[in-house]
Amino acid sequence: MEAGPRRGGVGIPVEIAGLDTLIPEIGKGRIVLVESGTDPAKSFFIRRLSISALRVDMAVTFITSRDREEVLNQLAREGGPTLREGKYQESLEVIERDRIDSAKDLAGNGGLLVVDSFSLLTMDLSPPQVASLLRHLRSRCLSEGTTVLLGTDRGMADPRVEAATTLLTDGLVQFHAREAPEGVLRFLRIPKWDDGKFVDRNVHYDFDGHRMAIDLRRRVL
Numbered sequence: 001m002e003a004g005p006r007r008g009g010v011g012i013p014v015e016i017a018g019l020d021t022l023i024p025e026i027g028k029g030r031i032v033l034v035e036s037g038t039d040p041a042k043s044f045f046i047r048r049l050s051i052s053a054l055r056v057d058m059a060v061t062f063i064t065s066r067d068r069e070e071v072l073n074q075l076a077r078e079g080g081p082t083l084r085e086g087k088y089q090e091s092l093e094v095i096e097r098d099r100i101d102s103a104k105d106l107a108g109n110g111g112l113l114v115v116d117s118f119s120l121l122t123m124d125l126s127p128p129q130v131a132s133l134l135r136h137l138r139s140r141c142l143s144e145g146t147t148v149l150l151g152t153d154r155g156m157a158d159p160r161v162e163a164a165t166t167l168l169t170d171g172l173v174q175f176h177a178r179e180a181p182e183g184v185l186r187f188l189r190i191p192k193w194d195d196g197k198f199v200d201r202n203v204h205y206d207f208d209g210h211r212m213a214i215d216l217r218r219r220v221l
Contacts, residue, residue: 012053012112012147016045018214022203023193026171029141030194031134031148033165036175037155039186041207044078045173046116046151047071048212051079053147054088059111061093065120068096078210097121102129103136110144118165119152127160134168170194176202187220 011025026032026049036042050060064071071094076084093107100106100121106113115121122130140146152165154174166172172192178185187202202220206213 012049012056012058014049015052016048016212016214018216019188019203019205019212021216023171023173023190026147026149027194028147029145030170031137031141031150031168032171032173032194033150033152033169034173034175035152035154037153037177039175039177039207040209041175041177041186041188041205041212042151043116044207044209044212045175046114046149047075047078049149050092050112050114051075051083053112054079054083054091057091058147059091059093060114061095061107061111062114062116063095063097063100063106063121064115065098065117066096068094071116099124100133101125103133103140106137110146112147112149114149114151116149116151117153118150119156119161122161123157125161127158127164130157130161131164131168134165138168166192185220 010028013025014020014023034042034046050062053060062071075092082088095107097105098121100115106115122133125133137148141148150165150169152162171194172190174189174191176187176189186207187204189202204215204218204220206215
C-alpha cells in the first residue's frame with residue numbers, strides 16, 4: 001500500500017529501505033551531489049527523492065537535459081497512484097534545458113531544486129564559473145531554504161570542476177558498478193554528509209530498473 005503524504009518534517013525522507021538507516025533524510029537548505037558512471041541507479045535515486053519531497057508537500061523544480069515528457073512519465077510511473085492521478089501536479093515543474101550558465105538559470109522556490117544532469121548542462125563553464133554558480137546556490141539555500149540535488153556523471157567534467165563541485169556541496173552520494181565473476185557488482189559510498197557523518201565503506205545494492213535494494217550485510221571489497 002502506498003504511504004500518504006507526511007507533514008511537519010523539515011527534510012526530505014530517504015524512502016529506500018536500508019539506505020534510510022544511513023541517511024534518514026536530506027536536511028532543508030542543503031546541496032547534495034549524486035554521482036555515478038553509466039549506472040542508471042543515480043537517476044532513479046534522484047527521482048525517488050523528488051517523489052519523497054512531493055509527498056511531504058515540498059514544491060519540486062526538476063531541470064533536465066532529457067525530454068521533459070519522458071521525465072514526467074517516469075515520475076508518474078514511479079510515484080504511485082497519487083502522482084499518476086495528478087495530485088501533485090501544481091507542486092511539480094519539469095524544465096528541459098540544454099545548458100546552464102549561471103545561478104539565474106535555476107528557478108528557486110524554497111522547495112527542492114533538482115538538476116539531474118548538472119555535469120552535462122555546465123560543460124561549457126570554467127572551474128571558477130562553476131564555483132561561482134555553486135556559491136550563489138549556497139547563498140540561495142540559506143536565504144530561501146531551498147534544497148538542491150545535483151546529478152553528475154563521473155569523469156565527464158574537468159577534474160578541477162569535479163573538485164570544486166565536491167567541495168561546495170554538503171553531501172556526496174556515489175554510485176559505482178563494475179563487472180565481477182558473478183555479474184555486475186553494484187555498491188554506493190557516502191564520503192561526505194551534511195551532519196558530519198560519512199559512510200566510509202562500500203554498501204552493496206541491487207537495481208533492476210524499477211527498484212533499489214540495499215544490502216548492509218554483504219561485504220564489498
